[in-house]
Amino acid sequence: MPTPETPAILPTATVADAATRLGIAVQTGPQLLRPLLPGRIFAGPAMPVTHLGSVDVILETIDDSPSGGVLVVDNGGRRDEACVGDLLALEAKLAGLSGIVIWGLHRDTAQLREIDLPLHSLGAYPYGPRRVPPAGRRMAIAMLDGVRVSEGDHIVGDDDGILVVGPARRNELFELAASIQSTESAQSDRMRAGTDLRTQLDFAGYRKKQASDPRVTLRQHLKDTGSAIET
Numbered sequence: 001m002p003t004p005e006t007p008a009i010l011p012t013a014t015v016a017d018a019a020t021r022l023g024i025a026v027q028t029g030p031q032l033l034r035p036l037l038p039g040r041i042f043a044g045p046a047m048p049v050t051h052l053g054s055v056d057v058i059l060e061t062i063d064d065s066p067s068g069g070v071l072v073v074d075n076g077g078r079r080d081e082a083c084v085g086d087l088l089a090l091e092a093k094l095a096g097l098s099g100i101v102i103w104g105l106h107r108d109t110a111q112l113r114e115i116d117l118p119l120h121s122l123g124a125y126p127y128g129p130r131r132v133p134p135a136g137r138r139m140a141i142a143m144l145d146g147v148r149v150s151e152g153d154h155i156v157g158d159d160d161g162i163l164v165v166g167p168a169r170r171n172e173l174f175e176l177a178a179s180i181q182s183t184e185s186a187q188s189d190r191m192r193a194g195t196d197l198r199t200q201l202d203f204a205g206y207r208k209k210q211a212s213d214p215r216v217t218l219r220q221h222l223k224d225t226g227s228a229i230e231t
Contacts, residue, residue: 011181042098050142084102085108102122
């Protein structure tokens with residue numbers, strides 16, 4: 001059952017709208033990151049790791065992850081090697097992780113689709129790392145093209161991209177996002193039943209208000225009437 005801390009059903013657009021309303025800065029992952037499995041929403045505590053050229057630090061991250069965590073792998077945006085394949089993705093799924101984000105490339109694309117764990121990356125590449133990895137423990141941080149991801153952050157991902165949500169006011173953010181989602185879902189249901197959006201928003205009433213007072217905005221009208229629309 002989703003809670004404010006695990007907003008598995010909240011699209012990134014809804015979370016972004018809530019952040020805008022509350023004035024909370026929420027970082028976005030690079031637009032170059034693309035979903036392997038379109039149409040999937042995932043969310044969970046960030047489990048970041050800086051890739052060192054070997055699977056040990058990724059396995060360590062999976063081992064440390066809570067159920068529902070999101071594996072975030074920083075491979076420096078490299079285009080000459082893939083750092084996550086089918087075995088690591090399957091291991092992450094068996095450990096209960098909800099998704100994977102890679103600032104780099106993946107491989108074993110067909111198998112990854114069968115595994116059915118949401119994954120965002122820069123694309124696919126057949127070769128894995130060929131460099132000699134240094135010895136070391138997991139570095140629990142990832143940079144997504146300049147966007148810092150730390151433990152304590154929360155990841156939300158879907159076809160629109162990746163959001164990195166910090167701990168400040170996060171419950172408030174997710175609660176408002178859930179409220180927005182509920183309102184807009186109800187509006188969508190009424191539209192499919194035949195009631196257009198202009199009628200639902202009393203757009204004619206807004207135009208009358210605006211005609212008498214040009215300072216009246218649609219956003220203020222929606223606030224006064226308890227409606228919601230962000231695009």
